[in-house]
Amino acid sequence: MIEERIKSGIVDMMERAAFRVPDDVLNALKRAAEEESGVAKSNLMAILKNLDEAGRLRLPICQDTGTPTFFVELGEDFPIRAGIYNLITEAVREATRKVPLRPNSVNPWTYENPGDNTGRFVPVIHVDIVPGDRMRVTYLAKGGGSENVSQLFMLPPVAGLKGIKQAVVNAAYNAGTQPCPPVIIGVGVGGSADIAMKLAKKATLRPLNERNPDENLRKIEEELKEKINSMGIGPMGLGGKTFALAVHIEWAHKHPASLPVGVSMLCWAARKSIADFLPNGEFRIVVP
Numbered sequence: 001m002i003e004e005r006i007k008s009g010i011v012d013m014m015e016r017a018a019f020r021v022p023d024d025v026l027n028a029l030k031r032a033a034e035e036e037s038g039v040a041k042s043n044l045m046a047i048l049k050n051l052d053e054a055g056r057l058r059l060p061i062c063q064d065t066g067t068p069t070f071f072v073e074l075g076e077d078f079p080i081r082a083g084i085y086n087l088i089t090e091a092v093r094e095a096t097r098k099v100p101l102r103p104n105s106v107n108p109w110t111y112e113n114p115g116d117n118t119g120r121f122v123p124v125i126h127v128d129i130v131p132g133d134r135m136r137v138t139y140l141a142k143g144g145g146s147e148n149v150s151q152l153f154m155l156p157p158v159a160g161l162k163g164i165k166q167a168v169v170n171a172a173y174n175a176g177t178q179p180c181p182p183v184i185i186g187v188g189v190g191g192s193a194d195i196a197m198k199l200a201k202k203a204t205l206r207p208l209n210e211r212n213p214d215e216n217l218r219k220i221e222e223e224l225k226e227k228i229n230s231m232g233i234g235p236m237g238l239g240g241k242t243f244a245l246a247v248h249i250e251w252a253h254k255h256p257a258s259l260p261v262g263v264s265m266l267c268w269a270a271r272k273s274i275a276d277f278l279p280n281g282e283f284r285i286v287v288p
């Protein structure tokens, strides 16, 4: 049955992501370890050893198994439409039991925990309807520590590019040790307050070996990465050259009177997976 195939595909994605980081992140961590020395190098070596052991023993790479977050590109001719929300939620319940994953979803008023990583608006599911008969699902296990340092700046438009850059550098400075660096920094420029934050989170998902197609933005990304790393915060905030593995920018048109800048960070435990689902429910893992 197509529903069962989709559900088991999503459980598979969540299971894969729990035990490892994708190759682009792993390679960036290895490169950083080669370039660092002293405490910074030791921290990165400990992260790499942890990843190695987690993969070997099939144990989650971090005790915080994250908030299950999904970006879904749903083909307009894909056979499942509104039902996708229930299927994903059921898959999260099953993955929480099977992997197992720490149940991280609590009621903000009572702190009651349903125990299965679901609840009101959890899992977080973003759906975009796209042409075609397939569905692409991107899964992100978003750690609480890195989510806590998300920032939204509603700049006056006169702040311009200088203000945008300063906002991103400030966000990194304020984050310090909290997001478990090295991090991937996503920046969302323009749109509305909510769109800027959504774009910032989406920007963290761009593979590290995929360059921004816009040359000007690519230069800004590089400049920001260099500036942020030159502050010396380093891996785990204990000093060094590697706070940001990358800075990625997404943007949207905006109101002339506003200049929203969203900043989102993805910790070294960048647990993500991507899969394409065919109209019969079969799936192909794209990442990892």
Ligand code: SF4
Pocket: 062, 063, 064, 065, 066, 142, 143, 144, 145, 146, 147, 178, 179, 180, 267, 268, 269
């Ligand atoms: S921020 Fe990331 S690495 Fe740090 S505790 Fe949370 S999930 Fe783990």
